Amino acid sequence: MMSVLFIGKRYYTNRDAFTEKYGRIYQLPWHWSRSGLPVRLWLLDYHGRTLDRRSSEELEVVSTPLRGIGWLAQCFRQAALRFSSKRPTIVVASGDCYIGMLGFLLARWCGARFVFDVYDKYDEFGGFRRPLGFDPFRYLLKRADANLFASRSLMESLGASTRMNLLVPNGVDQERFHPLDKLASRRALTLPEQAVFVGYFGSMEPDRGIPDLIAAVQILRAQGSPIELLLGGRLGEGINPHQDGVRYVGNVPFADVPPLLASCDVLAIPYRRSAFMDAAASVKIAEALACGQPLVATMTPNLIANFPAQAAALEGRLAEPGNAADLARVMALQLGEPTYSTLPENMAWSAIAALTSVSLGLADAPSGSFDAKG
Incomplete structure (x- = not known):
C-alpha cells in the first residue's frame, strides 16, 4: 500500500503550519490522509525549542526544533522505517533546499520516490548557500522523481531540465475564505x-x-x-x-x-x-x-x-x-466602480490535493478529473 512521509517547514510566510493548519505544507498531507492514504507529517521548526505532536484519525504530525538534537533523533526514527511495515513509498519535501536535501536522502535510503515541492524560488531565500559551488536547488530539481510548482512562471522557467513537473497552485480553505457581510x-x-x-x-x-x-x-x-x-x-x-x-x-x-x-x-x-x-x-x-x-x-x-x-x-x-x-x-x-474577478475552478485545497494525488499515482483518477500537469 502507498504511504507518504511529508517533510515541511513549520513556520513560513509568518504563519504556523502546525497550530494554524496553514498552507500547502499542512493542507496537502491533511487532505491525502482524510482520503484514507497513510500519511505522516514531519515539521522542522527553525524558531522554537519544544517538540510538538498531534495524532488523530486523520493525520499524524510531529514538529521538532532544529535547536538541540531532537531533529536528529527524528531523522534516525524516520530512517529506521526502512526496516518496518511503515516504510514510506513516497517522500515529499517542502520549505527550502535544506529540507529538500533531507527528504531526498531519506527517500533514497528508504527506496521511496522523492517529490520536491517548490512553492517559491528557493535559491532567492536569504539563507540559501552554494557550498564549494554546489547548487542544491538545481541538484534536487534534476534528481526528484517529481517536482511540484506553486507558480506557473517558475515551473516554466525551471522545468525544462526536470523529470516530471506538476502545477500545484496554492489553494484556498473555502470553509474560512468566502464572502462575509x-x-x-x-x-x-x-x-x-x-x-x-x-x-x-x-x-x-x-x-x-x-x-x-x-x-x-x-x-x-x-x-x-x-x-x-x-x-x-x-x-x-x-x-x-x-x-x-x-x-x-x-x-x-x-x-x-x-x-x-x-x-x-x-x-x-x-x-x-x-x-x-x-x-x-x-x-x-x-x-x-x-x-x-x-x-x-x-x-x-x-x-x-x-x-x-x-x-x-x-x-x-x-x-x-x-x-x-x-x-x-x-x-x-x-x-x-469596481471590477470584480472570480476565483478559478478547483482552487479549494480538497480539489488540489485530490488532483495531485492522482498525478503522483497515490489515487485513481475520478471520472471527469483534469490533469494537474502544467
Whole structure:
C-alpha cells in the first residue's frame, strides 16, 4: 500500500503550519490522509525549542526544533522505517533546499520516490548557500522523481531540465475564505462602519510594494478622499504604520484574516518586480478572490501568470509596479466602480490535493478529473 512521509517547514510566510493548519505544507498531507492514504507529517521548526505532536484519525504530525538534537533523533526514527511495515513509498519535501536535501536522502535510503515541492524560488531565500559551488536547488530539481510548482512562471522557467513537473497552485480553505457581510465584520472587529478601507494583510518585504501602497493612499487623501489603509502582518524594515491614513492591526492570527478581508472596500496586491516575486504564487490573491473582493493590483507575473483570466478582466486597471501614482489611479477606479474577478475552478485545497494525488499515482483518477500537469 502507498504511504507518504511529508517533510515541511513549520513556520513560513509568518504563519504556523502546525497550530494554524496553514498552507500547502499542512493542507496537502491533511487532505491525502482524510482520503484514507497513510500519511505522516514531519515539521522542522527553525524558531522554537519544544517538540510538538498531534495524532488523530486523520493525520499524524510531529514538529521538532532544529535547536538541540531532537531533529536528529527524528531523522534516525524516520530512517529506521526502512526496516518496518511503515516504510514510506513516497517522500515529499517542502520549505527550502535544506529540507529538500533531507527528504531526498531519506527517500533514497528508504527506496521511496522523492517529490520536491517548490512553492517559491528557493535559491532567492536569504539563507540559501552554494557550498564549494554546489547548487542544491538545481541538484534536487534534476534528481526528484517529481517536482511540484506553486507558480506557473517558475515551473516554466525551471522545468525544462526536470523529470516530471506538476502545477500545484496554492489553494484556498473555502470553509474560512468566502464572502462575509462587510458591516457585520466591521462590527465584530470594532472598526468604524463608515470608513473607506483599502486592505493589505501579509508579508512586508520591500518587493511586496507596501511603501508604494502607503504613498498611493496618501496621494488620494491629499486629493480629498477619506480612504484609510487597513494594514496587517509583520512589519518590514522601513515600514512606518504610525502616520495619517494607516490603521495597523498587527500580525493577526490566520483565523482573523477573513473578517478583515471582508471589512475592506478593496484589497491591494501592490507587488514590485523582482526575481523572487515574479516567480512566486501569492495565496492572498486567491483568498481575496474567494472572498469576493475587488483587487487593486500591479502588472506582475505573480498575478498575470497564475491568474490570467482574472488579470485580463482587470485590463486597464492594473498599475505599473513601483509606481505609487499609477497605483492611486487604479485604487480610485476600483473604489468608484469596481471590477470584480472570480476565483478559478478547483482552487479549494480538497480539489488540489485530490488532483495531485492522482498525478503522483497515490489515487485513481475520478471520472471527469483534469490533469494537474502544467
